[in-house]
Amino acid sequence: MGIPKRIKAIQGQYSLVDTIPFQLPVQCTPSPVLMAIFPINPDKAKALLPAEVHPLRVGGKGFLVVTVINYLGTNIGTYIEYSIGIACTHGLKPAPPVLPLLFMNCYGSGQYVVDLPVSTKISVKGGKGIWGMPKHQGNLDFKIGDDTVSSQYDLDGKLVTYIEIGRPSSTPLPMNMSTVNYCSFRGMLMKSYIYFQGKAGIRLFNWAKARLVLGDHPRAEPLKTLEIGDKPLMTAFIPNAIGTLDDHIESWFLHQDQPPATAPEGMESVINLPLDETWPPAPTAPIAGQTFGNLNR
Incomplete structure (x- = not known):
């Protein structure tokens, strides 16, 4: 599915939302993306999902999706976004099982975003306040080497996660696809859409090479419950992706069988954030017990 005609029709128009000015569409210049998908225990994953959101299951497995985008230019500047x-x-x-991969719209197929650090406060303000994405500022990098593409995510001086994939020798496969993000914010389940275009190098199953390291920061603890497999099911590298955010979002009230004991995070977390494009320092936490060589061997 490509970019909707309505989004194309408003190109060049202007919006002002939560003090953030946008020239539409909300889009990035060609930017590099790495992705890796790992098998997980779907029953363990359910504990991290709200009501009416269910793990997608194939062959008794669920899937953890790690996507890192180094936005080289957007409506709100440059930043890295590290999606888990x-x-x-x-x-x-x-x-x-399986059918949600074939009939995605029928089953509301997408990903539920567990964690979403970004480099800048303006990205937190826009992404969380407008689309309900669980953004927060973190220490991030994005490194493209001869043989690997990697990204490290630190917070409070501690490692949260490190992802490294084998860099494909070429990126020949054209992409024109839409993806769905589900997020929790303000006591609501938020659904947003993003459209990607570019050429990718994709590796599957035994040809996919990646390492995911979970650190000792508390934000990594929920991920450790998922029984993440060592071997990825898929990796992808897109050196020049163009991502376009839809300005249409949907939301539902989150619900549970008992009255909530505490108020969910709300607009107070973003309303006073400045339009600051400053990056924090690069991550420096050690990646204990790991030796990283050539994943292409």
């Missing part, structure tokens, strides 16, 4: 999500469906009941 669980592949999911949306509905009153869990979807049957």
Whole structure:
């Protein structure tokens, strides 16, 4: 699915939302993206998902999706976005296996975003305040080497996660796709859409090479419950992706069988954030017990 005609029709128009000015569409210049998908225990994943969001299951496995984008130019400047999500469906009941991959719209297929650090406060303000994405500022990098592409995510001087994939020798596959993000914010489940265009190098199963390291920061603890497999199911590198955010979002009230004991995070977390494009220092936490060589061997 490509960019909707409505988004194309408003190109060049202007918006002002939460003091952030946008020239539409909300889009990036060609920017590098790395992605890796790992198998996880879907029953463990369910504990991290709200009601009506279910782990997408294939062959008794769920899927952890790590996507890092080094935005080289956007409506709000440059920044890195490090997405950690669980592949999911949306509905009153869990979807049957496999079918959500074939009929994505029918089952609300997408990913539920568990963590989403970014480099700048303006990205936090816009992404969380407008689209409900769980953004927060973190220490991030994005490194493209001869043989690998990697990104490290630190917070409070501690490692949260490190992802490294084998760099493909070429990126021949054209992409024109849409993805769905589900996020929790303000006591609501938020659904947003992003459209990607570019050429990718994709590796599957035994040809996919990647390492995911979980650190000792508390934000890594929920991920450690997922029983993440050592071997990825897929890796992808897109050196020049163009991402376009839809300005259409959907939301539902989050609900549970008992009254919530504490108020969920709300607009107070973003309303006073400045339009600051300053990056924090690069991550420096050691990646203990790991030796990184040539993943292409």
